[in-house]
Amino acid sequence: MIDSGTLLQGRFLIEEKIGSGGMGAVYRAIDQKFGSRVAIKQTFYGDKELAEAFEREARLLNGLHHPILPYVSDSFTENGGLFLVMEYIEGDDLSELLKRGETFSVDTVIGWAFDLLDGLDYLHSQEPPVIHRDIKPNNLKLTSRGKIVLLDFGMAKETSSNTL
Numbered sequence: 001m002i003d004s005g006t007l008l009q010g011r012f013l014i015e016e017k018i019g020s021g022g023m024g025a026v027y028r029a030i031d032q033k034f035g036s037r038v039a040i041k042q043t044f045y046g047d048k049e050l051a052e053a054f055e056r057e058a059r060l061l062n063g064l065h066h067p068i069l070p071y072v073s074d075s076f077t078e079n080g081g082l083f084l085v086m087e088y089i090e091g092d093d094l095s096e097l098l099k100r101g102e103t104f105s106v107d108t109v110i111g112w113a114f115d116l117l118d119g120l121d122y123l124h125s126q127e128p129p130v131i132h133r134d135i136k137p138n139n140l141k142l143t144s145r146g147k148i149v150l151l152d153f154g155m156a157k158e159t160s161s162n163t164l
Contacts, residue, residue, distance in 0.1 A: 002027060002042065008083065009076055012040055023050070024081075028088060039070070041084040054082040060130060061086070068119030068150050089149050095137035112148040116140075119150055 002025070006014045012029045015037075019026040024043035031038050043054050058075035061084070065071070074085040116135075123130040132150065139152045 001025065007032075008040065008078055012038065012085065014040070031085075037088040038073070039086050039088040041086065043082045043084075044080065051082060054084070058084050064123070064126070064130070066119050066122045068115055068122075068148065070149060070151060089141050089143060089151070091141050091143040091149075093138050093151075094140040094142060094148075097142060098137060108146070112140075115148055116150065 001017060002008075002014050004014055004016055008014065008029070011032050013032055015028045015030060017025050018028050018039070024041060027040045027042065029038050029040045030036070043050070055075070058072060061069070061072035062075075070089055071087040072084060073087070076083050076085075120132070123132060134152060135150070139150060141149045141151055143149060
């Protein structure tokens with residue numbers, strides 16, 4: 001775990017941990033160069049395969065531009081960890097909202113479904129196509145403006161062009 005107040009790369013000031021999983025953690029930080037809030041995803045890599053998967057995720061996300069996807073601006077290694085710097089998306093993931101018992105109108109959910117399908121169509125139309133492989137409520141964040149954002153491309157895969 002990275003403590004609040006830690007400065008990474010002489011640039012990213014960690015504010016707090018905002019999530020964690022089996023392979024790493026996500027922190028909210030301030031980019032000291034621009035004064036903007038960012039999300040920093042940390043992954044510890046114990047083998048070459050995981051490090052390569054993380055680098056693939058960074059390259060893949062940096063090249064994608066769609067309203068349903070967070071923008072990835074940088075990646076780096078420091079103290080045995082791989083870090084991905086991305087746009088910080090304010091809001092709660094859909095899993096947390098559902099646990100709290102929040103309900104949503106059918107029209108709202110249908111709108112989210114259309115947005116998600118448009119984003120998936122965008123991903124699948126890339127050359128080669130990109131398959132997310134982990135769409136679930138934990139990986140869908142609802143912004144303060146009521147928009148849905150698809151997160152966590154750790155399991156994403158670029159497919160060969162002959163994959164159906």
